[in-house]
Amino acid sequence: MKDFFKFTLATITGIIVSCVVLFFVSILILFSMLSSSESETQVRKNSVMMLDMRGMLSERSQDNPFDMFLSEDETIYGLDDILSSIQKAKENENIKGIYLQAGSMGAGFASIEEIRKALADFKNSGKFIVAYGDQYSQHLYYLASVADKIMLNPQGSIGWYGLASTPIFYKDLLSKIGVEMQVFKVGTYKSAVEPFISTEMSPANREQVAVFLDGIWGQMLSDISESRSVSEEKLNEVADKMLMFYPAEDCVKYGLADTLIYKNDVRNYLKTLIGIDKKDHMPVLTLKDMINVKKNVPKDKSGNIVAVYYAYGDIYSGSSRTDNESNIYSDEVIRDLRKLKEDEDVKAVVLRVNSPGGSAFGSEQIWYAVTELKKEKPVIVSMGDYAASGGYYISCNADSIVADPTTLTGSIGIFGMFPNVKGLTDKIGLSFDVVKTNTYSDFGMMGRALNDGEKALMQNMVNEGYELFVKRCAEGRGMTTDEIKKIAEGRVWTGAKAKELGLVDELGGLDKALEMAIGKAGLDAYTVMSYPGKKSFFETLMDTNPGGYIQSRMLKGKVGELYNQFDWLNNFENYDKIQARVPFELNIN
Known part of the structure; x- marks a missing residue:
């Protein structure tokens, strides 16, 4: 028994010492990361900026020390950093061009559109843009289409197939477990509640989704057609072929790519563009490097x-x-x-x-x-x-x-939702009772449906919220409330x-x-x-x-875009009962 306690004590002591050592080693690593992340990047002659488009895009980068434990596909890049870096690359005479390495990035179309415009501005300055991808997602092909040359792996593919919105409906699932969503809304097109009360899109929602999908697709067709000198009709024809299932040579044949090349050979091509020997060193600056490149602007002394x-x-x-x-x-x-x-x-x-x-x-x-x-x-x-x-x-x-x-x-x-879980509680054998002092003291109790009086109160609150929303929009936009209500x-x-x-x-x-x-x-x-x-x-x-x-x-x-749906459901209890929001299904594939 004495030996047992000695062994146990020694083991515990060893664990504590190991944890302390690991803690201090981690702190040293984090200090090292901090110092390296804050040091100014020196740009050498004949440099190329590499924009590696993998991971996820957010408005701003988060600079979280725990990102070191995540893979590149889980990295969140800031739109602000990307736009700033492209501008700095444009202004720095030592940077000769941008190498866009395409892949798959979780990003909205408007964000991709802003990056594309920044790249077009960079290109107009006389510097080159070369894009390469093993596989191009549709988002990133739209981005890459602005490049002077689009390169594709000989066994690669380009995702080009049009846009679709595919909402998931939960009504039947909820019914099976005994949950009913009690919905209150204003707005024929207010579709955020549809997944909980229907098994398919309403005609009004289908109409609005078709219109904005056509609008986004039309913008993509117009921009790519101009950059690639391929007609919009031809681009639509290619989209209907589902080109990603055809040999890579067909991407060149239809004008979506310029050449087939392996990734290892891209660097030599870039050296040729710059005008240096293939044996010479070509400095490549990543986005992290570019963030620490000094801006080429005089210091402002106005204080504004x-x-x-x-x-x-x-x-x-x-x-x-x-x-x-x-x-x-x-x-x-x-x-x-x-x-x-x-x-x-x-x-x-x-x-x-x-x-x-x-x-x-x-x-x-x-x-x-x-x-x-x-x-x-x-x-x-x-x-x-x-x-x-x-x-x-x-x-x-x-x-x-x-x-x-x-x-x-x-x-x-505006809409509001209340879950009625009486069917679920009946299934699992739970029952509720109540003692109350006033008519609505048990309002919102989960063990029963809202009664007619409570439903009327909820709908009235939603109606008033909508009228206030419309009023705010009319005042802000210099329009009448009737004009706002029409749209x-x-x-x-x-x-x-x-x-x-x-x-x-x-x-x-x-x-x-x-x-x-x-x-x-x-x-x-x-x-x-x-x-x-x-x-x-x-x-x-x-x-x-x-x-x-x-x-x-x-x-x-x-899980990519499905994360928005998971997060919405996971945080449902934290949301206010009255919501002014679009459905999370507006993520477009």
Whole structure:
């Protein structure tokens, strides 16, 4: 027994010592990563920037130390970093071109469109762009089509087959387990509730989806046709052939690719373009390298700041409940916008919105904060992939709204949902009883359906919320409520169509919104700064729950677009009962 305790104590001591050593080794590794990430990148002559398009795209990079445990396919890249890096590559005389390595990236069409425009601007400066891919996803072929030369692996393929939206319906599944969703909504096209109460798309929803799919597809056809000198009719014909199942030679035959080449030979081709010998060294700068390249701009001494405030993700009322995902929390946005309002150095604000919506209450609170900010300084909204429903709510009262042609916006409508789980509780043998003091003291009790009086109260609340939403849009856009209602009803529009309808002012990306903000503020000298400020390396390290963060990121990397549906259902109990949002099924394949 004595030997047993000695052995046990020695084992425990060994484990503790190992953990301590591992902790300090991890800290040293993180310190090393931090120092290397902050050191300025020196750009040597005849350099090439490599844009490796794998992983997932977000509005901003997160710089989380636990990313070191994730694969490249699970890495989240910031749109802000990519656009900034392309601009720096354009301005740096030592960088001769961009090597775009295509693959599969989780990204919205509007974000890809912004990167494509930045690449086109880079190309117009006289520098080259070469794209290579083993397989091109449809998103990234659209991006790569701007290149001077598109290279494809001899055994590779190009995904080019058109667009489809394929929502998943849960009604029958819920019925089988005894759950009924009690739905209250305003808006013929408000389709976010359909998966819970139907087994197929409504005619109205099918109509709106067909229209915005045609709009996005038309934009893609137009851009690719111009870049590749292939007619739109031919591109549609090729899409119907499902080219990815044909030999790679057919991609060259139909004009989608220029040459077939193995990846190992691309570097020699790039050296030939630059004009150096194949034996010479060619410096290649990754996105991480480019982030630390110094900008070629003189230091501004005016003290004037143009703020770019990022609001992306689902809209919640209140404060943040988790550090795993980036979302919009009304209390935090209100606090930040108040600080920008009170900061005398901030002369104009660009509100960058990329949100499918969320809490109607939270959206109203942010709307008010934007309205108050607008009284003091110009506010221009720049819309990303989405600025729909609640995303449009928080945008509608800005001085001007800028959207990409493929942005999905509008969806002016509201809904509420209450689950009735009586069927489920009956199945598993649970029963409920109640003692109450007033008529509605047990309102929302899960063990029964809402009664007629409660349903009337819910529908009335939704109706009033819709009328307020319409009023806010009418005031912000200088239209009557009747004019707004004709294009509301929860209908989703592309940015291009929204401009025709008066819901947005200009088509363009973040650069266009900045240009308008600077002009409205009348600034000649200024510095562009991003808000809210990113957490420092150590703040992120201390605030992040490693297990939850890594699990979330790995799951997102594995299931791709389906993650949005999982996350929506997983967080259902955290959502306010009244929502202004588009359905998560708007992720397009």
